[in-house]
Amino acid sequence: MQRYFLKSNELVLTDEDFHHATKVMRLAVGDKVELVKQSEEVVVAKATQITDSFVNFEYQLTVESQVELPIAVTIASALSKKDKADWIVQKGTEMGASGFIFFNSDFSIAKWDRKKQAKKIERLQKIAKGAAEQSHRTVIPTIAYVNKIDELFQQSYDIQIVAYEESAKQGEVSQLKKSFDLIKPNQNLIAVFGSEGGISEAEINKLSSAGYQKVGLGPRILRAETAPLYLLASLSFFSELS
Amino acid sequence: MQRYFLKSNELVLTDEDFHHATKVMRLAVGDKVELVKQSEEVVVAKATQITDSFVNFEYQLTVESQVELPIAVTIASALSKKDKADWIVQKGTEMGASGFIFFNSDFSIAKWDRKKQAKKIERLQKIAKGAAEQSHRTVIPTIAYVNKIDELFQQSYDIQIVAYEESAKQGEVSQLKKSFDLIKPNQNLIAVFGSEGGISEAEINKLSSAGYQKVGLGPRILRAETAPLYLLASLSFFSELS
The missing domain is CATH 2.40.240.20 (Hypothetical PUA domain-like; domain 1)
Known part of the structure; x- marks a missing residue:
């Protein structure tokens, strides 16, 4: 229907x-x-x-249905060279995200100027609405844009994580699960993802200072647009199917 | 490098x-x-x-690295209206699949004729190779096509599952985890996914007779090309990070 x-x-x-x-x-x-x-x-x-x-x-x-993830998840993605925002919003909405924030990172090449911002956000909001209808969600995810990673810290979240490739390379395999274990119902979580160039050391340091935990997403290198889906699917499996 | x-x-x-x-x-x-x-x-x-x-x-x-999933996963996807095979192979390879089989299902509209088959498979094999290089895999996934779901049964797998939306609608939430719990190292798994029209009752019956277990992938309706990624990410989380 x-x-x-x-x-x-x-x-x-x-x-x-x-x-x-x-x-x-x-x-x-x-x-x-x-x-x-x-x-x-x-x-x-x-x-x-x-x-x-x-x-x-x-x-x-x-x-009667409970189709929303038990925890509100915000996906914060650095802008990528090839703009994968459409894709991240469509698939991330299907997978249960409740909000998306795009940010201009140290390694971002694309940038949304003031004019572009409003148009982009409007477009992404439409994609989110369509995907929410299609996947039978009861919430339409929100879309936002910030110019710098620092602006993310104006709001704090119960669980704050950043996907960090180096963690995986160093054989770190348990931090994601540990972060999930901390979650209590009705809390919120933010997960930060770099662009295809990864995330700069300066940004990692800022995130650490702001209380973000570095997590690995398995031993394979995931593209910037694939990593958020890994996070959302894992969290759904952990919180809804286990 | x-x-x-x-x-x-x-x-x-x-x-x-x-x-x-x-x-x-x-x-x-x-x-x-x-x-x-x-x-x-x-x-x-x-x-x-x-x-x-x-x-x-x-x-x-x-x-020295262990980047392959501990279990070989074959993704068997029904052909979709909008041909999402490229996408399934690229992202599924990043997420660790070891093989893809596309099949012409009762609800498939697109069909690969004999001429198209060889070309499509060659093209998908290239995509798999590129994604395997990019995600630092040590295995290039295989690509195959079968005309009918019955041909899938010529090979049997240790764990055989089919993603079934009705399971989720009926509130079934534990079968995926139960299937994962059965896995022993070095086994193989096949997961069957319908097209956007789902999977026909006749096909579900055939799959059940062949020993396939119906599993739900959470309460949200996933598109045909998104569901395999949910499965692969969940399995990675379960077997590599938990």
């Missing part, structure tokens, strides 16, 4: 979702969809009225 | 690797590279002679 995120708790579709429902999905009166309220409640609803600017729905039943 | 897979145990680069080393990387006499022998031994070697068709190397030292 097609799923839409509502802008409030009222069972009505307008704007883009109205367009998608009536033009793309050719919704007719009597058809059913799943609607996610602002309260994150998911309901099945039946279309009762279709005008030229909105569709009204009637409540049918509430869908 | 650039890594190349040798065609034998002799320290010489020819053909495409010769071209890559001399033209793309502009290798000169005295430069060092990592070479992976057919025996999977990884050595650092120094270029001693560059002709117009090969480069000879001199052994420097052996690299």
